[in-house]
Amino acid sequence: MTGPTALAPASADLIARLAADPASSFALIVREGGDAVEVLSGALSDVELLGDIPLQDADGTPREVLALVPYRQVRERGFAAHDDGAPLRCLLVDTHVAVPLDEAVAALPSETIPLADAGFDLADAEYADIVRRVIADEIGQGEGANFVIRRDYVAGVDADPRMAALTWFRALLEHERGAYWTFAVVTPGHVAVGASPEAHVSARDGVVTMNPISGTFRHPAGGATVETLAEFLSSTKETEELFMVVDEELKMMSAVCSDGGRITGPHLKEMSRLTHTEYVLRGRSRLDPRDILRETMFAPTVTGSPMQNACAVIQRHERTPRGYYSGVAALFTPNAEGGHDLDAPILIRTAYLEDGRLRVPVGATLVRHSDPYGEVSETHGKAAGVLGAIGAIPRAITIVPDDDEPAPARRLADDEGVATLLASRNARLAPFWMQEQAGAPDARxxxxxxxxxxxxxxxFTTMLAHQLRHLGLDVEIVHWSDASPAVVDAAELIVSGPGPGDPRDEASPRIARMREVVHARLAGHRPLLAVCLSHQILSDRIGVSLAPLASPHQGLQLTVDLFGEDASIGFYNTFTSRVTPGVTQLTPSETRCGGVGAVEIAADPATGDVYALRGAGFASVQGHLESILSRDGMRTLERLVAHALA
Structure with a gap:
């Protein structure tokens, strides 16, 4: 997203004057591709809730606000978080001017700021142990597909915080590249300076954009090459990691956008020491930008999925609060329609300075394939981008060609082979999410x-609901705690959704309620479609055994035979229902639940793992038909809904 169409020009001495005033609050921003430093200054206001961000003056005039949103704000959505009291800090902008980039950089201080007692708060071996526990105890027990656990690089700083902020801001401008925002936010007692590669969410002219970035290629000594990048792009782990975060952000897009969201890409995000893979998601929304921000707290690339459980996992495995790490810097700018545009990068690759202590938090995305020391290496690589730029560690080496053999600067993404490798990823994905979805489809x-x-x-229920609406259904989403017997009984079709956890967990109120939903619909012979966790609950109800998988199917794509038709489906499950290999039907006498009649079974012929069930008035599926990994998701969803309603 671009900045305001016109900014008042200013000279670099404005930055010096602001920095010299210990009571002033200001921000310096250079947006991707920008040729100026935007200087924002004004009064501070700390508020409690996103809805309290003051977007109007007392007389109702729209005002510009830059908000630093801490991670603890996820509590607004009812999610768990260590509460460190980090404020939702708002800079009420009264001055927003532009200083030419070259002029600003030349005027900023450049001396390296000395650090004392620098190093990670968690030793490498200690972090690797956490990775092992998360894979075994969380992913391995069905708590989710991926989780981001952080560690902090910390050091003492004996320097004026404002001068440190300006020095580090200049260093990032000179030595880091590819950032979405390079910024410094300076308020009394707190400094944040970063080069964030990732735009979390923006809203402009009614179009909402999200930019999931995942998969990290750490450049080898001497720099990245097409050959080394190609090896990274061929990695199953890195590819599936990106697909999983796209799925998670599509859940958010489907909640805030009437057209669900369309994905484009993949692209490369090339930085000084790292290259990432990314997609861009776009949809249309009329929501207040503060509501858009609330519904998208926070990016799965820095938390995990499913989001609510990811927050609980973070609370269990991170020993200290996150502060602003993985939150956002949200700039609300008045627009011509009387509302506000939103531009909100994620607060990553950011250095924080408070009370003489530097903190650079970094995290790695942990998935079923994760190698503990590979994830340790990823945290070092992510920290190095900031630390190298500010001179805390040696900077990345730039290879300069001989004068006799000049070589033009060329992005790795411009290589034909790299472009082909990137494009090939989309052959696996659902066409539904890669095409325009506005307006009614021809067939409803x-x-x-x-x-x-x-x-x-x-x-995932928001994506599922969007697809069901696309098929013509009038859809309401109800939280499990509100799924009362009256609500369940009154529905024409119940779609009992997916969720984390062990379907056999008798102590979980959530799973107990989902059992009640499934059992009531079966007993009443009322149309039911059960998905993933609910499919397992339905399986157990009719007498099909449940078991943990030897290796979790989190983010796995399989082509399976569903009642005589092959379907490419995405799976996110740690548990499975299982029959004797070769069994394709249960007779009425073989079912545990009386009155359901005969049950058809679609299962793996070798293992007996059940992919789908159907009987009179019900159908179920283990996979996620709404996932981008479900290439045949819409066709299969239509088949199963038709069966349930028949």
Whole structure:
């Protein structure tokens, strides 16, 4: 997203004057591709909730606000977080001017700031142990597909905080590249300076954009080459890691955008020491930008998925609060329509200075394939981008060609082979999410029918609801705690949704309620579609055994036979229902639940792992038909809904 169309010009001495005033609050921003430093200054206001961000003056005039949103703000969504009291800090902008980039850089201080007692707060071996525990105890027990656990690089700083901020800001401008925002936010007692590669969410002219970035290629000594990058792009682990975060952000897009969101890409984000892979998601929304920000707190690339459980996992495994790490810097700018545009990069690759202590938090995305020391290496690589730029560690080496053999600067993404490798990823993905979805589709087979989707704390339900609406259904999403017997009984079709956890967990109120939903619909012979966790609950109810998988299927794509038709489906499961290999049907006498009649079974012929079930008035599926990994998701969803409603 670009900045305001016109900024008042200013000279570099404005920055010096602001820095010299210990009571002033200001921000310096250079946006991707920008040729000026935007200087914002004004009064501070700390507020409690996103809805309290003051976007109007007392007389109702729209005002510009830059808000630093801490991670603890996820509590607004009812999610868990260590509460460190980090304020939701608002800079009420009264001056927003532009200083030419070259002029500003030349005027900024350049002396390296000495650091004392520098190093990670967690030793490498200690962090590797945390990685092992998360894979075994969280991913291995069905708590989610991926989780981001952080560690902090810390040091003492004996320098004026404002001069340190200006020095580090200049260093990042000179020695880091590819950042979405390079910024310094200076308020009394607190400094944040960073070069964030990732735009979390923006809203402009009614278009919402998200930019999930995942997969980290750490440049080898001497710099990245096409060959080394190609090896990274061929990695299953890195590819699936990106797909999983795209799925998670599509959940958010489907919640705030009427058209669900369309993905484009993948692209490369090339920086000084790292290269990332990314997609861009766009959709249309009329929501207040503060509501858009609330519904998208926070990026799965820095938390994990499913989001609510990721926050609980972070609280269990991170020993200290996050502060602003993984939050956002949200700039609300008045627009011509009387509302506000939003531009909100994620607060990563950022150095914080408070009370003489530097802190650079970094995290790695942990998935089922993760190698503990590989994730340790990733945290070093991410920290190095900031630390190298500010001179805390040796800077990245730039290879300068001989004068006799000049070589033009060329992005790795411009290489034809790299472009082909990137584009090939999309062959695996669902066309539904890669095409325009505005307007009614030509075929709406269930027009006039109504469905209630029961959310078991996995917002895949927002994507599922969007697809069901695309098929013509009038859809309402109900949280599991609100799925009362009256609500369940009144629905024409119940879609009992996915969620984290062990379906056999008798102590979980959430799973107990999901059992009640499934059991009530079966007993009443009322149309039911059960997905993932609910499929497992339904399986158990009719007498099919449950078991943990030897290796979790988190973010796995399989082509399976679903009742005589091959379907490419995405799976996010740690548990499975299982029959004797070769069994394709249960007779009425073989079912545990009386009155359900015969049950058809679609299962793996070798293992007996059940992919789908169907009987009179119900159907279920282990995979996520709404996932971008489900290339045949819409076709399969239509088949199963048609069966349930028949």
């Amino acid at each position: 087979p269930f027009a006039g029918r109504r469905a209630v989707v029961v959310d078991a704390e996995d917002r």
